[in-house]
Amino acid sequence: MGGAVSAGEDNDELIDNLKEAQYIRTDLVEQAFRAVDRGDYYLEEFKDSAYKDSAWKHGNIHLSAPCIYSEVMEALDLQPGLSFLNLGSGTGYLSSMVGLILGPFGVNHGVELHSDVIEYAKQKLEDFIRTSDSFDKFEFCEPSFVSGNCLEISPDSTQYDRVYCGAGVKKEHEDYMKNLLKVGGILVMPLEEKLTKITRTGPSAWETKKILAVSFAPLVQPNHMDSGKSNVVYLPPVVVRSLQDLARIAIRGTIKKIVQQEAGSQTGNSPKNLPRCKRRRVRHRRMETIVFLDKEVFASRISNHSDDNNNCEEFEDETLEEEEKGISEMKPDPPVNFLREKVLSLPLPDPLKYYLLYYREK
Numbered sequence: 001m002g003g004a005v006s007a008g009e010d011n012d013e014l015i016d017n018l019k020e021a022q023y024i025r026t027d028l029v030e031q032a033f034r035a036v037d038r039g040d041y042y043l044e045e046f047k048d049s050a051y052k053d054s055a056w057k058h059g060n061i062h063l064s065a066p067c068i069y070s071e072v073m074e075a076l077d078l079q080p081g082l083s084f085l086n087l088g089s090g091t092g093y094l095s096s097m098v099g100l101i102l103g104p105f106g107v108n109h110g111v112e113l114h115s116d117v118i119e120y121a122k123q124k125l126e127d128f129i130r131t132s133d134s135f136d137k138f139e140f141c142e143p144s145f146v147s148g149n150c151l152e153i154s155p156d157s158t159q160y161d162r163v164y165c166g167a168g169v170k171k172e173h174e175d176y177m178k179n180l181l182k183v184g185g186i187l188v189m190p191l192e193e194k195l196t197k198i199t200r201t202g203p204s205a206w207e208t209k210k211i212l213a214v215s216f217a218p219l220v221q222p223n224h225m226d227s228g229k230s231n232v233v234y235l236p237p238v239v240v241r242s243l244q245d246l247a248r249i250a251i252r253g254t255i256k257k258i259v260q261q262e263a264g265s266q267t268g269n270s271p272k273n274l275p276r277c278k279r280r281r282v283r284h285r286r287m288e289t290i291v292f293l294d295k296e297v298f299a300s301r302i303s304n305h306s307d308d309n310n311n312c313e314e315f316e317d318e319t320l321e322e323e324e325k326g327i328s329e330m331k332p333d334p335p336v337n338f339l340r341e342k343v344l345s346l347p348l349p350d351p352l353k354y355y356l357l358y359y360r361e362k
Contacts, residue, residue, distance in 0.1 A: 005067060008051040011037045014066060017053070020172040023070035028078065030347055033099040036136035038066065041093045041124055060114040062090055064166065068195070069094055069210055075188045075197045076162045083158075085108035085235070086143070087150035087181060087189075088166035090244050092121035095143035096128055098162075102141035104249045107160070109236050111153065113220055118145050122144075136339045139249060148233030157235045165189035168216040178206065190216040219352065248356055252339070259338045 005021045008014030015033050018024045024033060039050035043058060050056075056063045072094070078084070080103040086095050089110025099108045112118050125143065150165070151173065159182040168190045169177060180196060181187050187198040188211075195211040223229065242247075253275060343356050 007052045007053065007288055010051060011039060014038065014051040014053075018066055018070050021067070023067045023074075025074055028101050029070070029073045032073065032100045033070070033137065035132070036093065036097045036101055036128065037132075038063070038093065040127065041091045043351070045341065060117045063093060068214065069097075071195060072164055072188050073097065074166065075195075075211055078162060078235050081105045082161040083182075083238075084162045084164075085160040086110040086164050086166070087177075088112065089121065089143070089145055090117060090166060092125050092143055092145065094147075094164070095121075096125060099141040099143055100134075100138045104141060104241070106141035107142045107238055108143040109160075110143055111148055111150045111233060111235070113147070113149055115147050118147055121145055129358060133335065133360070135360065136337055139155065139252065142158075144236040146233060146236055148231060149220060150233065151219060152222050152230055152233060153180070153233045158238065159185070161185045163187045163189075166216070167220075168193075173219070175314040191210040194207055200277060205248070251356060255342050256339055259342055263338070286350070 005014075005017040005023065008017055012034060015024065015030060018033070019030065024030050041063060042050045042056065043061070046058065047055065053066050055065045055068075076084075076098075078098060078101040080101065083106065084095075084098050084102060086098070086109070089095050089112045092110065095108055095110050098233075099106070102108055109258055112119075112121065121143075122145065129140070129142070142216065157180075161182055162178060162185060163177065163180050164189075165177060170191060176193060177187055177189060181198075181200045183200050184201060185200050187200075189196060189198075193213060193215065195207045195214045197211055199207045201207055340357060340360075343353055346353065348350050348356075
């Protein structure tokens with residue numbers, strides 16, 4: 001499934017294409033997609049395909065197409081502080097994007113069948129927290145993953161504001177999925193070859209909307225042949241943050257406000273803060289037309305006005321080259337992490353500074 005939009009050269013260009021095709025429609029979703037680089041969740045030898053609008057699978061590792069994730073994120077209508085359950089959480093790519101929107105007071109849980117994929121997801125999560133340039137722009141709701149079959153979740157488990165299932169759901173399991181939702185909650189899942197959004201409007205009331213046709217591998221059915229008993233999946237507990245952690249969140253929030261106020265008080269933009277832009281060079285090409293008529297071939301060149309004035313064309317090419325040279329000489333510097341700089345400048349002990357920065361390397 002995929003191929004709805006053109007491939008990008010990098011993550012930003014992929015997001016530009018998804019926006020242009022109206023798969024990404026809201027600012028919150030766009031910010032989350034730009035903050036989490038899809039290529040970071042690919043194995044190194046497959047990264048050339050990371051920014052194509054196509055699904056990727058290697059062994060048990062799987063990523064859906066970007067257009068699918070876009071529709072899922074938009075349909076979930078995520079807000080800060082909500083609880084989210086990802087059934088078939090895979091690499092953790094989607095869970096990480098969701099965590100950026102949920103913020104520090106949300107709940108972000110995932111259930112994954114394959115233990116090797118959970119280890120892969122945990123490593124990618126650690127890499128994101130430790131090295132991502134985008135991490136300090138948000139307050140993150142870190143996902144927690146458990147191993148097991150999502151059709152065997154304990155009936156005593158808590159319900160969630162938002163639920164997504166990343167595998168095909170049979171009609172017979174629809175009610176099971178619905179019961180994972182709180183009243184007012186939203187469930188998004190592939191149901192009978194349609195990506196479907198179900199909103200729980202009351203204890204026994206639902207609204208259903210078909211989003212688009214999709215093709216997903218079906219959920220793996222529980223296998224009780226070996227042990228003869230069910231392997232109940234217990235979801236992670238909802239953890240209350242410590243006072244120390246709450247203090248870190250509050251301090252970082254205050255520092256961010258100070259940084260924003262200082263940035264707002266400055267007039268003009270320095271070159272290093274200008275957004276990256278790409279310039280496509282226009283090449284002048286001659287067009288030839290071949291016409292087939294009654295087994296005879298007639299070839300003619302369609303001339304344009306520039307053919308009559310080669311000097312003008314050469315002048316335009318020289319101007320373009322000079323402009324491109326000027327742009328290349330004015331490339332912006334790498335983005336500055338002002339939050340990090342501000343924290344490191346505080347008159348505090350180094351261990352406290354690094355705690356405020358989540359012990360990140362950059």
